Amino acid sequence: MISKVNNSGVHRSEGRSGIVHLHEIVRLLESGWADKHILVVGDVMLDKYIHGSVDRISPEAPVPIVQATRRSEQPGGAANVAMNVAGLGARATVVGFAGDDEDGSILAAMLKASGVEAHLVTVPGKPTTSKLRILGGSQQMMRLDIETATPRPPEAYTALLEGLISLLPDVDGVILSDYAKGTLTAENCRSIIAAARQAEVPVMVDPKGRDFLRYRGATTISPNLKELALVTGHTVGEVKDVLESGRSLVAELGLEYLTVTLGERGIAILDEEGEFDAPAIARQVFDVSGAGDTVIATMAVATACGVTTEDAARLANVAAGIVVGKLGTVPIARHELVAALTEFSGTETPEKILDLDRLLVRVAEWRASGHTVVFTNGCFDILHVGHIALLEDCRRFGTKVIVGINSDASVSGLKGPSRPIVGERERARILAALAATDAVAIFDAPTPIDLIVALRPDALVKGGDYTEESVVGAHEVKSWGGRVVIVPTVEGFSTTNIVRKLAHSADR
Template sequence: MEDQWAGKRALVIGDVMLDRYVWGEVERISPEAPVPVVFAQRRDDRPGGAANVAMNLAGLGVPVSLLGFCGKDAEAALLSDGLRVQNIHSCLVPVQSHPTTSKLRILGGQQQMLRLDVETPGGYPSEAFEQLLRQVDQEIEQADVLVLSDYAKGVLTEEVCQHAIQTARRRGIPVLVDPKHRSFARYRGATTICPNLQELSVATGLPKVQLAANLDLARDMVREFELESLTVTLSEKGIAVLTADEQMMAPAVARQVFDVSGAGDTVLATLAVAYACGLDARTAIELANVAASIVVGKVGTVPVTMTELMHSLMPEIDRKAEEKVLPLERMQTRVASWRAAGEKVVFTNGCFDLLHIGHITLLEDARQQGDRLVVAINSDASVQRLKGPLRPIVGEAQRARVLAALAAVDAVVVFDEPTPLEAIVALKPDVIVKGGDYTEATVVGAEEVRSWGGQVVIVPTVEGFSTTRLIARASEG
């Protein structure tokens, strides 16, 4: 999955904010009024609103440009610093007449006690919009997906929305919208609009409890506003995607919930990357559901990272053999996610040409040495250099695919060098396993793995089985 995301760029336009946090503990009630006293222990400032969508995209490894308005104040400087740290290309238009929108949250332990908002919605001068539209035209040329993140603070007027949507559609890139207005008319022509159930209820005029009726009207909106689909987040019920003709549902992934703030931004960012990669709607909403389940387990608007998403997807990846065969760079990311989860990584290698019982026994014994087994196999060119021009019998792609289908194997990497030393050094496994025809002194990478605290394990071989013998017997036959 990661390789499909490589090279994709996103453009986010919307209401940018600064999320400010004061963390502390509550030990008593104020004598001045019946309110808790929070003893402040630390403070934190994070990009929020549309900037949190950009932060989620950056966390997922996608380069992103961010357009919107800010004030000429200290909060703008803090916002700019936070975006710079995440390598987000910030193109915020400073407006003298407006403060940078900010939200101060005071938390006692894990509980939010108070929120203080500083903002002046709407009323931005015409010259600010003119500058914003010029930047839209410039930045959209490099984008693979456009996200409109509307918090109803005045940036995404109908003119801005339609200018951005029509420009994006002429370039053939998808447009995703997080709406905040009662009418979705200003988002006409977008690829998909992504309201939560409350926002959809406001748009339809029906109570939230009438879920089926709300979803039926949502399908009508797809036709009315010339959308490809409408994507509705339904909290614990999951996510629904509605087209003019059908409805798809992805149930929510169960996870303990600490804080739902920012979860919608996480869903939007994950959907945006999925659409940029051309993934189908079903896969897109399943990915978004997993990402949302991660973020609600955090406190505050904290983005999801690619490593976290990959780790949560690992059980599903483990069921698909084609997702186990990885180039070395992606294998490093996979191994890092296992290690972050406290899992012990085992490594073995070989040609594995004409898989036989000796190979299976080796792999099963190797898997018993830890939690995850990485198998490195020689490329076809490497096998030829080692065993002659008539080998391998089975090509590297087929050998890797067969190994990946085995329950004992968690991942497969192909190497072109005579030995797997480069892969061993890159992956830093906890254990290297080889068969009984080796000694520790003859195992490639033994010295290296011991240098970082790992170990070398020699397991017994099954006598009488080898690929060379199998080929010789076939030739005799």
């Protein structure tokens, strides 16, 4: 196996499926991963938090007093894996057990609100697994677990298995999220893996405990270094020996490969041919809880779309680096991942030329990350210094600049049959190559009014040969609180003048 890594963290690789470029991964992200559907099966739970501050020690016992200021809840365990799948923009369904209690109702409602389809088998007499964390500032002071790891009644397992088997024809990947809370018994794991493989659906496992035999036949198992060391009989410090022993498990368990999360070292992909290492992306770490859920969700969604295992691992590293920078169990969001990818690697030129549907997604991602959007437009036929000055001026009024350009047909209608001189794709490509632009959109109409109304920019910028009253879209932009800005033109520079000079030179 040959893999190539540049300093972007996620860019290209030569491996199981050839070469994948960053802009193709971003395109998958923004297109909803081609509507891929991931089924998560396992131990769902509700993570609950009491947030407060600590100012003194209790006089009753040597413990801190937490002055509670707010409460919050978040789906956890297998439910958090499904939340990560949905957060990435793919379809997510989760199957597991819940109790007939308030926590179960809260969990189901939160999953539904986040776009996750939940098939929770209610088991009377058993609580919904929950973990209550009490925080003093950013420091966890105590955790209270309400759970049962004892087996459910046989009819509960039958209902769960029948429900998930009925879903298999409609899914592109299965994740077994095992937190050792009684959902994924050895028998259940074997049945689920057999059914999934018969349906030709890949299975990824986030394991628990020493017994990896229960996951035999899965596509991959994704232990962390500590879990793999426990299974292979080594200490965590013996990394090389742990990974070497891990490679032997691939053939022994009938896996395609083993995915090992190494914390700050990143992710190792082990197969019978060798080892591939995807280094972690350095970020400030606040809370590592939930990072493993993000890794396996990202790997499952990416590989379901045909992304190489190596690139999927690199992508998962970037996603994990985002969630460890948050406090508590918080899933990844698609706009965060797109922003991180472009932060590490920059946006490639082809990735800036977007149709309206993808541009709307991009704008939503920018706004979710706190950016303001500037719009300008023109024919941009034969790019000159006046155009460059206009685009550089746009940067003064927002953080992201969108350039709308007239299509060839639109230019001909405005300028005559001899124009444009440069075709729309070439004009778009040149503009996209400029550092001053973040996106380029081609429009067919005589004016960009439909594009402006769809994008709702925060600022609309035009050159000094316009007045505010003559700017198309000015009224609309001001109606939603945006601003219209007229910037000075560079005297003596225009495409028309350049064309005249060329014609004059040709006649001499």
